[in-house]
Amino acid sequence: MNYTTRPQAILLLADGTIFYGKSIGISGTTFGEVCFNTGMTGYQEIFTDPSYFAQIMVATNPHIGNYGVNNEEVESDKIMISGLVCKNFSFNHSRPDSQSNLYDYFEKQNLICISDVDTRALVSYIRDNGAQNSVISTDGTSIEELKKQLSQVPNMKGLELASKVSTTTPYFFGNENATYKISALDLGIKKNILRNLAKRDCYIKIFPYNTNFEELKSFNPDGYFLSNGPGDPDPLIEVQGVTREILNTNKPVFGICLGHQIIALANGVSTYKMFNGHRGINHPVMNIATGKGEITSQNHGFAVNREELDNHQDLEITHYHINDNTVAGMKMKSKNCFSVQYHPEASPGPHDSSYLFDQFIENIKNSKLLQEV
Known part of the structure; x- marks a missing residue:
């Protein structure tokens, strides 16, 4: 894969707001309530935390993936978030005790990720307008079709998970x-x-x-x-x-x-x-x-x-x-x-x-x- 020519991807919020970015290379569409985490480290623990099930995670730390993944640093047996939004996705990692890079980890579990997003603007928007359902699409699905599908996703309030x-x-x-x-x-x-x-x-x-x-x-x-x-x-x-x-x-x-x-x-x-x-x-x-x-x-x-x-x-x-x-x-x-x-x-x-x-x-x-x- 040519990491420099990644396809365009979008994050669509329930209120119709769109944020543009790039796919990390895993094609598909995923739905969930958008939320953000302000942690500077511990992304693997966040991704595998069952409390994040059915949520699309926005990472406020601009660098995700730089220290790879380690099989011991998990909170459950699989990735629990529905998708990831980040600024800079690192395909390379430099920590001695990491066992693989984050891209391979995501690819094995088919986790959809959009990078190159203005996450500062996105988090500011969520702070002002509240958490809401959203969709990440990296496969070219039309915005009108995504809006239609997103309207069918149940709200988190009242949802037993x-x-x-x-x-x-x-x-x-x-x-x-x-x-x-x-x-x-x-x-x-x-x-x-x-x-x-x-x-x-x-x-x-x-x-x-x-x-x-x-x-x-x-x-x-x-x-x-x-x-x-x-x-x-x-x-x-x-x-x-x-x-x-x-x-x-x-x-x-x-x-x-x-x-x-x-x-x-x-x-x-x-x-x-x-x-x-x-x-x-x-x-x-x-x-x-x-x-x-x-x-x-x-x-x-x-x-x-x-x-x-x-x-x-x-x-x-x-x-x-x-x-x-x-x-x-x-x-x-x-x-x-x-x-x-x-x-x-x-x-x-x-x-x-x-x-x-x-x-x-x-x-x-x-x-x-x-x-x-």
Whole structure:
């Protein structure tokens, strides 16, 4: 392939706005909600994060692909984004421990990418006009035909996507002789979450998103984990019901991202679709208990209603996003449960919030001590 004579490609937004660029060489058309991530590194972890399922990613970092790919730097078994928009796509890579270039990685999974886009202008437009459905086309499909097809794509609000990324059969992670056992509900779980639990002496059984409470309980866990995942939490009615049953056990519960939102809904607190969402590895969060700021990795397009949370008798906000005061963490007063909207597994990104895994383990230790008394 001649990289210097790549065909023209377009990004068409639902409101009719068009951004032009070039195909990286993989021909096709792909649809999804357009969003942007402000991380300067960690693109492979972003591409494989199940929370990004059905989304077209705009990279604000102007250089993508320059350090290649490594098979260990994944959050799931495949690319989860629907497509990529970037400024400069690097066909060559220079990192010693990379195992291939990004183009080959995309080609194997048929990931459509448009480069040479004015991503500064695009991100500015999304900031002003909000996240919306979009289409990338690199195969010459007419704009009128793309508009017709795009109009048939469902909106993210009301869209249940956990079923698209969850495991279909239970599986185990970690050392079976570990001290603690965790039942994890997979709504789109990231591998690094499992690594963080396993290195804290946990043996985890990961269950499909639609598992009933009795099956989760049958593992006889010391605690329960509700994972991150894509889509709108509101349609996950059965998961909310199972969460209420879990909470009634009063065993330690930890929720991240979508799991955090499910815990809120299980307690009668609503969620809403954000104008743009939070996606990046440098989001500032205030820990109310310590009074310290934390730099966090975030990826969510929905949030918990803060006004309802503030007025709830059994829920208490523990963290908030410093930029817009949205809910970033909460806990229950009557139950052994806490959750955060961001990603303390911190890969890619800072490690300011990794203590939350330690807090979960401490809750499990204390719970087990009480049971022995």
